[in-house]
Amino acid sequence: MEVRNVINDAVDLLEFRDRVIKTSLNYGHLVVSTSLQCYVFSTKNWNTPLIFDLKEATVSSILQAERHFLLVDGGGIYLYSYEGRLISSPKFPGMRTDILNAPTISLSNDILAIRDK
Numbered sequence: 001m002e003v004r005n006v007i008n009d010a011v012d013l014l015e016f017r018d019r020v021i022k023t024s025l026n027y028g029h030l031v032v033s034t035s036l037q038c039y040v041f042s043t044k045n046w047n048t049p050l051i052f053d054l055k056e057a058t059v060s061s062i063l064q065a066e067r068h069f070l071l072v073d074g075g076g077i078y079l080y081s082y083e084g085r086l087i088s089s090p091k092f093p094g095m096r097t098d099i100l101n102a103p104t105i106s107l108s109n110d111i112l113a114i115r116d117k
Helices: none
Strands: 002-004 011-013 020-026 029-034 037-042 045-053 061-064 068-073 076-081 086-088 105-107 112-114
Touching: 020 061, 029 061, 029 068, 061 105, 068 105, 076 112
Parallel strands: none
Antiparallel strands: 002 011, 020 029, 029 037, 037 045, 061 068, 068 076, 076 086, 105 112
């Protein structure tokens, strides 16, 4: 993956061991999910990402807020801090993660909203 600073035209090449599934760039962080791991980069330092293993290999959505980010995969919803700490894994009866995407889920610093059927 190539990251280019449009102000000074600096280029950083980011390499991953596995195929990239999803990416999200917001709030000073780049979150990249591959088939096995999640990488969290600070836009201030591209050289040392935080890396952690994923429970499921099929991340279908990444949402970011200022203080944390959300991963949706086939197994559930996972809310992480930018330091890689799992904050919450909300569940509700009849939850189908295959229909959760940007129009049906929203995240802020203190609220997670999920539209039901």
